[in-house]
Amino acid sequence: MFSIKRLFIRTVESKINNQHSLFDDVYDDISDYQVKKFKWQVIHGYGFNVDSSKLLTLMPLTIKTPTNNGGGLTYWDHVELEGYNHEAALHEFCHWVWERTGLLNSDYVRSYIDAYEKLAKSDKKTNRDTSNAAAFAKLQLYGDNAEFPGILQLSDYDHAFVSLASYHMGQYTKGTRRLPSYMWPYFDKVFSRTTLITPYYEGGHV
Numbered sequence: 001m002f003s004i005k006r007l008f009i010r011t012v013e014s015k016i017n018n019q020h021s022l023f024d025d026v027y028d029d030i031s032d033y034q035v036k037k038f039k040w041q042v043i044h045g046y047g048f049n050v051d052s053s054k055l056l057t058l059m060p061l062t063i064k065t066p067t068n069n070g071g072g073l074t075y076w077d078h079v080e081l082e083g084y085n086h087e088a089a090l091h092e093f094c095h096w097v098w099e100r101t102g103l104l105n106s107d108y109v110r111s112y113i114d115a116y117e118k119l120a121k122s123d124k125k126t127n128r129d130t131s132n133a134a135a136f137a138k139l140q141l142y143g144d145n146a147e148f149p150g151i152l153q154l155s156d157y158d159h160a161f162v163s164l165a166s167y168h169m170g171q172y173t174k175g176t177r178r179l180p181s182y183m184w185p186y187f188d189k190v191f192s193r194t195t196l197i198t199p200y201y202e203g204g205h206v
């Protein structure tokens with residue numbers, strides 16, 4: 001039934017609804033801008049190369065809670081992060097890229113694992129500048145004999161690339177987590193060697 005009173009109520013309701021949706025739109029724009037800015041910072045700050053940057057620019061990204069400092073997950077159609085954590089972002093971004101570069105084919109992985117094992121077995125005394133990476137390689141490949149049996153036993157070749165990438169954070173030719181030069185070509189497929197952000201492990205951005 002039509003009445004002046006009902007019309008009034010409807011008008012007020014519609015005004016409230018309009019204000020609400022306007023607020024939501026503005027809020028979505030701000031958070032969308034922040035997510036894009038964050039993605040841009042990680043892509044450029046850690047030196048993803050041109051091809052990787054193209055893949056990552058198209059990648060749908062959601063941030064669950066801005067104040068959270070947790071990890072993330074890579075799904076087939078998007079990446080979801082718990083918060084604005086650079087290490088977690090770099091890790092998941094690398095999953096996205098490696099799954100799309102065709103670099104996970106068996107011949108290439110075998111050659112990479114051979115180089116990774118060479119690093120794990122390298123002598124700490126004669127290879128002091130890469131001894132941190134060697135210790136990490138040993139733990140990653142062969143596990144710690146307890147909860148984590150290691151990448152080789154798990155055949156987790158995806159993480160053979162990705163976990164080493166989020167270990168050095170794009171800084172594989174210099175710094176405290178640098179890799180030996182025979183491993184650089186594998187990471188040159190994804191990174192440019194030019195980093196702009198000091199990594200968390202050298203006291204930089206978390």
Ligand SMILES: [Zn+2]
Pocket residue numbers: 091095159162
């Ligand atoms: Zn992962």
